[in-house]
Amino acid sequence: MSTTAQTLDIGVLKRLKIRCISETGWFDNATVFGDIIKAGGAESDQYRIPWPPFGALHADNAAGFSTLLEAETTDGVIRRLLFDTGWNPAWMDRRFTEEGIDELLRQGQIEALIISHEHFDHFWGIGSTLRHCPDLTIYVPEGFHPAGFTHIQQQGHTGRVITVASDQPLILFPGLALTSFPMHTLLQVDGENVLYAHLQDQGLAMVTGCGHGGVLNLLDYARRTFTGGERIHAIYGGLHIAPLEDWDESREQLVKTLSRYGIAKVACNHCTGRTAVEKMQALGLPVVHGTARHGSQTTLFLGNGDSLELG
Ligand SMILES: [Fe+2]
Numbered sequence: 001m002s003t004t005a006q007t008l009d010i011g012v013l014k015r016l017k018i019r020c021i022s023e024t025g026w027f028d029n030a031t032v033f034g035d036i037i038k039a040g041g042a043e044s045d046q047y048r049i050p051w052p053p054f055g056a057l058h059a060d061n062a063a064g065f066s067t068l069l070e071a072e073t074t075d076g077v078i079r080r081l082l083f084d085t086g087w088n089p090a091w092m093d094r095r096f097t098e099e100g101i102d103e104l105l106r107q108g109q110i111e112a113l114i115i116s117h118e119h120f121d122h123f124w125g126i127g128s129t130l131r132h133c134p135d136l137t138i139y140v141p142e143g144f145h146p147a148g149f150t151h152i153q154q155q156g157h158t159g160r161v162i163t164v165a166s167d168q169p170l171i172l173f174p175g176l177a178l179t180s181f182p183m184h185t186l187l188q189v190d191g192e193n194v195l196y197a198h199l200q201d202q203g204l205a206m207v208t209g210c211g212h213g214g215v216l217n218l219l220d221y222a223r224r225t226f227t228g229g230e231r232i233h234a235i236y237g238g239l240h241i242a243p244l245e246d247w248d249e250s251r252e253q254l255v256k257t258l259s260r261y262g263i264a265k266v267a268c269n270h271c272t273g274r275t276a277v278e279k280m281q282a283l284g285l286p287v288v289h290g291t292a293r294h295g296s297q298t299t300l301f302l303g304n305g306d307s308l309e310l311g
């Protein structure tokens with residue numbers, strides 16, 4: 001927990017299980033991006049689009065991103081966190097029931113909710129979480145907008161909301177740190193929280209919602225910031241490389257560079273894009289595959305109901 005030789009020692013975890021509750025932000029790209037274009041394009045205010053839960057527009061297409069982290073500390077204590085809370089309340093209610101998240105929340109076995117960023121597919125379904133545990137502590141990134149805080153209040157929240165200051169890693173418990181990165185992206189969203197775990201004898205694991213800050217930037221930050229960062233053991237989550245399945249030379253170079261980081265387990269999904277994951281596989285990256293259940297459409301990457309076990 002001390003800073004030595006310019007790196008931050010966050011401690012270590014014995015084990016980390018990352019369970020994908022839902023990586024499907026939505027089911028059809030054309031529908032969701034058609035709605036964004038109709039709403040005024042990429043720079044419009046996301047809260048003005050009448051998607052669930054604010055409006056019924058294309059409710060059948062809305063799903064959401066949410067992940068359960070179950071960590072075991074070196075003294076054998078299990079600590080659970082929910083990382084994002086998805087979008088469509090009907091979809092999140094279903095997935096939470098299927099994975100027993102509702103019960104864990106009711107029993108107080110999930111200690112906090114981390115919102116990676118304010119995008120609709122990661123955050124708007126917060127009512128599905130709070131109805132089981134209204135006083136849950138919530139972490140949001142710096143840059144969160146007033147409309148987001150209002151939404152949290154309107155969904156009946158009674159607990160603490162902690163804004164993570166940019167570039168000031170917060171050690172949630174030994175072996176797990178949360179960093180807020182400044183960024184500005186699609187639909188006026190600012191700031192993204194990224195999790196870094198240090199696994200005993202294995203190295204670092206990075207967990208992202210969308211990775212809008214750029215996967216290489218987020219990994220380079222870990223390398224220079226955290227003790228043990230020279231060894232990136234695993235990555236999980238959305239990497240926003242080719243969410244629309246478009247491909248170009250800069251994406252090709254990005255994936256080639258990523259292949260030289262020596263990562264042992266690459267469990268990217270969500271907005272990474274199928275094309276990007278296929279390229280990773282072709283370059284020999286150790287892509288973790290899934291089972292294509294519960295709405296996930298491919299076995300190419302880790303999907304809904306699949307887990308990544310580290311440690
Ligand atoms: Fe997303």
Ligand SMILES: [Fe+2]
Pocket residue numbers: 117119209210212
């Ligand atoms: Fe996003």
